[in-house]
Amino acid sequence: KDYADDYVSALEDGRACFGKGDKKEKPFHHDVIQIGNREDFGITDKDFDVRYWRKLKKTGELDAASKYVLMHRNTDTKVNEAIQILCEIAEEIRDNKDDKYSNILVHGLTVHCDEPNGTPHLDFRYSIFTDNEKTGVPWRVSDHKGLAKMGFTTESKSKDGQDEPEMFTALQKFRESINTRIEEKMKEHGWERK
Numbered sequence: 001k002d003y004a005d006d007y008v009s010a011l012e013d014g015r016a017c018f019g020k021g022d023k024k025e026k027p028f029h030h031d032v033i034q035i036g037n038r039e040d041f042g043i044t045d046k047d048f049d050v051r052y053w054r055k056l057k058k059t060g061e062l063d064a065a066s067k068y069v070l071m072h073r074n075t076d077t078k079v080n081e082a083i084q085i086l087c088e089i090a091e092e093i094r095d096n097k098d099d100k101y102s103n104i105l106v107h108g109l110t111v112h113c114d115e116p117n118g119t120p121h122l123d124f125r126y127s128i129f130t131d132n133e134k135t136g137v138p139w140r141v142s143d144h145k146g147l148a149k150m151g152f153t154t155e156s157k158s159k160d161g162q163d164e165p166e167m168f169t170a171l172q173k174f175r176e177s178i179n180t181r182i183e184e185k186m187k188e189h190g191w192e193r194k
C-alpha cells in the first residue's frame with residue numbers, strides 16, 4: 001500500500017521506515033523537562049490542598065477552583081527563575097543554538113505551569129530526521145541516522161569495571177546533553193544539580 005496519504009501510520013507499523021519490532025523508527029517523541037520537584041519549585045505553596053482543589057473541579061466549581069489556586073500561588077522567586085531557565089532552553093532548541101539540534105524537527109516547545117500541584121515544566125515534542133541521504137528517500141524520520149549526524153551514537157561502556165556493559169543509547173545521550181545545558185544554566189543562578 002502506498003503510504004503517502006498516511007505517513008505517520010506507515011512509520012508506526014514499519015512500512016515507511018527501517019527496522020522491525022521495537023527497533024522501528026519513532027515518528028515523534030514527547031519529553032517533559034522540569035527543574036526541581038513539588039517541594040522546592042511547586043506552582044502552589046505548601047498549604048495548597050490538592051484534594052480540596054480536585055473536589056471543587058469535580059463538582060463544577062471551576063471559578064472557585066481557579067481562585068483557590070491563585071490564593072495559594074507560590075511567589076518564591078525560584079519558581080520564576082526556573083521558568084526563565086526553561087524558556088531559555090526552549091529558545092536554544094528552537095533556534096538550533098550552536099547547530100546542536102540540526103536534525104530535530106520541533107513540533108512544540110511549551111513552558112507552562114498548568115498543574116497546580118506540580119512544577120513549571122517544558123513540553124518538548126519533536127521528530128528526529130536524516131537528510132541528504134544518497135539512497136532511498138533523501139529526507140526521512142530516522143532516530144538512528146539523525147542522532148548520529150548530531151554526534152550522538154549508541155555505545156557500550158563497562159560500568160565500574162563489571163563484565164556486563166551498560167548501554168548508552170544515542171537518544172539517552174541527546175537527552176542528557178539537554179540536561180547538561182540546563183545544569184549549566186542552573187549554575188548561573190547559583191543552583192546545583194542533584
